[in-house]
Amino acid sequence: MFNKITSFVTTALVVSGVALAAPRSTNLEARAEQASPNIQVCTGAVGVGCITIPISSPSCISFTQGLSFLNKEVSSAVVPGGFVCTFFEQSGCLSAQGGADAVVLQGGSWNFITGVSGTASTVNFNDLSSSFICSPV
Numbered sequence: 001m002f003n004k005i006t007s008f009v010t011t012a013l014v015v016s017g018v019a020l021a022a023p024r025s026t027n028l029e030a031r032a033e034q035a036s037p038n039i040q041v042c043t044g045a046v047g048v049g050c051i052t053i054p055i056s057s058p059s060c061i062s063f064t065q066g067l068s069f070l071n072k073e074v075s076s077a078v079v080p081g082g083f084v085c086t087f088f089e090q091s092g093c094l095s096a097q098g099g100a101d102a103v104v105l106q107g108g109s110w111n112f113i114t115g116v117s118g119t120a121s122t123v124n125f126n127d128l129s130s131s132f133i134c135s136p137v
Contacts, residue, residue, distance in 0.1 A: 038055060084134065
């Protein structure tokens with residue numbers, strides 16, 4: 001009788017432990033994604049020559065500093081949902097042409113060669129970016 005009770009209790013604990021473990025890991029992964037969103041910036045099409053950069057809103061990321069290999073080389077980007085990122089031709093997230101030298105991208109995959117949203121129209125922004133800044137929508 002004692003062995004049957006011990007076996008039952010052990011089985012119940014194992015089953016409940018498995019049931020509780022799965023949702024916890026899913027919640028932790030979701031929280032980690034929310035806590036540290038990332039943008040993917042690529043020197044080719046999406047998935048080619050890419051680097052993942054954490055977004056620390058609203059901080060400017062200049063490619064003339066530690067990311068100089070990206071300066072004037074960006075061809076695509078993947079912006080996380082819920083964020084808007086502005087890419088600038090100038091470093092320091094500055095516009096020298098009243099915004100005509102910048103593009104604004106909302107969450108999604110963007111190909112700079114085929115065109116992205118400029119201030120007046122869709123523009124080819126391939127190999128022009130020197131900096132970007134992102135913020136939540």
